[in-house]
């Protein structure tokens with residue numbers, strides 16, 4: 347296919363309409379496979395840019411439906427400055443009932459926009475990009491937040507769908523190995539499916555499926571929450587008496603009492619204290635944000651120190667800038683290998699006066 351760029355006369359300022367490409371999921375997966383350490387570094391660099399104010403990341407917009415109360419579609423627009431200079435939007439659906447039909451809960455596209463003209467130049471399948479940036483952020487947090495304590499060796503997953511699989515895979519591919527892997531899910535099918543994934547992946551450690559979250563939490567020093575719970579279902583502070591590191595990816599599992607006993611780290615304060623997340627409920631309960639230690643960027647920059655021996659909870663709201671950064675990586679990788687599917691004449695009304 348020919349590039350639209352070649353067919354269009356440059357505007358007086360030297361600007362031109364870029365070609366528009368569609369990047370299917372198979373290409374996204376190929377571009378990301380084996381690149382886990384680079385992606386964790388990219389996510390770290392993006393958090394640092396965001397922390398330095400070199401991004402625009404407005405609040406996510408939640409589209410909800412009176413006739414489908416469990417469903418939602420979220421728009422995450424974002425812009426990355428610095429040397430990256432790319433804008434875009436992730437548009438991601440969550441339809442939990444899909445699971446009963448045997449198809450994934452979440453589906454998504456990512457649009458990338460050209461920095462200079464504003465033109466959209468790519469539409470990428472983004473469920474993989476979203477899961478990847480979430481897992482890379484979790485792996486980064488696991489590393490950074492465990493530096494002042496013995497490295498965890500017993501991991502437990504509460505909620506074992508796609509995100510749990512990506513988080514485990516990112517940890518395993520960035521150097522983590524475990525003596526024990528705990529699994530707990532309300533759905534026995536999900537727990538069995540995740541166990542099957544662990545066995546096929548050659549993961550280290552004895553796998554135990556737990557009937558209760560309590561048993562799993564008490565027996566793990568690194569706990570990943572990846573459920574679809576809409577309100578807290580873990581309320582007993584004594585389960586966390588051993589001071590584990592908690593990656594609270596699903597954001598709404600823990601009661602405020604648990605957070606008030608912990609060192610709390612988020613990705614972005616304004617984002618995370620919204621939409622009835624556990625940190626949001628904790629702010630509502632206490633009337634203050636004093637329970638927050640800071641952001642992961644604060645920890646990476648040494649502005650916040652995480653005490654050893656106390657529960658640490660990382661609650662990442664999930665920033666659109668991460669999707670844009672990973673999507674831009676994928677786009678450049680597919681372009682570099684000469685495999686971009688450009689849609690010819692996607693923008694066709696290019697002369698103002700005809």
Ligand SMILES: NC(=O)c1ccc[n+]([C@@H]2O[C@H](COP(=O)([O-])OP(=O)(O)OC[C@H]3O[C@@H](n4cnc5c(N)ncnc54)[C@H](O)[C@@H]3O)[C@@H](O)[C@H]2O)c1
Pocket residue numbers: 442445451452476477480504505506507508509510530531532533536572573574575579595596597662663664665
């Ligand atoms: N913070 C972020 O950046 C971010 C990014 C992506 C996804 N997420 C969240 O991660 C979560 C998991 O996503 P997914 O795609 O893996 O979903 P999924 O539907 O594939 O899996 C969720 C699993 O959680 C189980 N579950 C639900 N309630 C539970 C409970 N109370 N206890 C134990 N298990 C329970 C379900 O049975 C299911 O197996 C979602 O809440 C999603 O919104 C967060």
